[in-house]
Amino acid sequence: MPLPDVLGAVRAAGVGEVSWTDVDGRLQVHAVIPLVAPATSSPVLALPYADADVARSVGTATTAVLTLTEARSTGTAWRPLALRCTPRLTVDADGDRFRAELLDQELVKHPPSRVLADSVILRRENWWWLPRLLVDLAVEDAAPIAPRSTSTDHLLVTSGAVRTVSVDTSDMSSPEIVSGADGVPAGAAVLYGQDVSLPDMEQWAQWGWRGEWDGSAFTATSVPDRTGLPPAPGLLERWRRQRALERACRRGLAAAAAGR
Secondary structure, eight states, rough: OOHHHHHHHHHSOOOOEEEEEOOOOEEEEEOOEEEEEETTTEEEEEEEEGGHHHHHHHTTTOOOOEEBBOOOOTTTTTOOOEEEEEEEEETTTOHHHIIIIIIIHHHHHHHHHHHHHSHHHHHHHHHHGGGGGEEEEEEEEEEEOOOOOOOOOOEEEEEOOOEEEEOOSSSSSOOOESSSTTTTSSSSEEEEEEEOOOOOOOOOEEEEEEEEEEHHHHHHHHSSSSSOOOOOHHHHHHHHHHHHHHHHHHHHHHHHHHTT
16 A cells, blocks of 8 residues: 555544554553654654553564554544554653644644643643653554444454454453454454544543454453443543643653653
């Protein structure tokens, strides 16, 4: 697939998922906002210091797969894709590159960021939101993937494949893959789901089961506490969440400054 088409799809995507194998050999999946770096003409993830552990883990992996499966809140150039990439981590502790190259994209795609950084005054008050850990993704291969079109659709992630599958979760302890996993080799697997409230994106949840895929069935070894979006927060809960986000970013920045 031509790179301009790939970058067009990334620009048009509202949210995505990145999957990788960490240094301990465990499969990981995380919800992301896919951006495009103009300097490198490549997809990039701009993670705040609240997600520093995630950024460092995916940024130092050998390979990462960026998937665009959420069909809602997309532009006309969007298409469902699985992009196998080589990641590279860049520390942007002052937020200079983020502000210059990526902030405007994030403000368009992520309404909660507008509350924190949609003006010079807000950026000064919420300075902790601007420093980022940037993961540039050099695309090595692009392939189509089925979109997630209903609440039953999840990602089946193994060391060799990422597929959109339909899942029966009526028994939370034993989710059953109904369709979409044909040809996926057996091995350790993660069955991953996410949902986001649109258009405000105020609620964004992700969950997953770890287990084994034997080539025809998934057996869970860990179960998420819940699936789907939580109830809409009230005013006090919104304030608490923003304070928790600020504290997490500040802790991440302090740890980085201390060399931890």
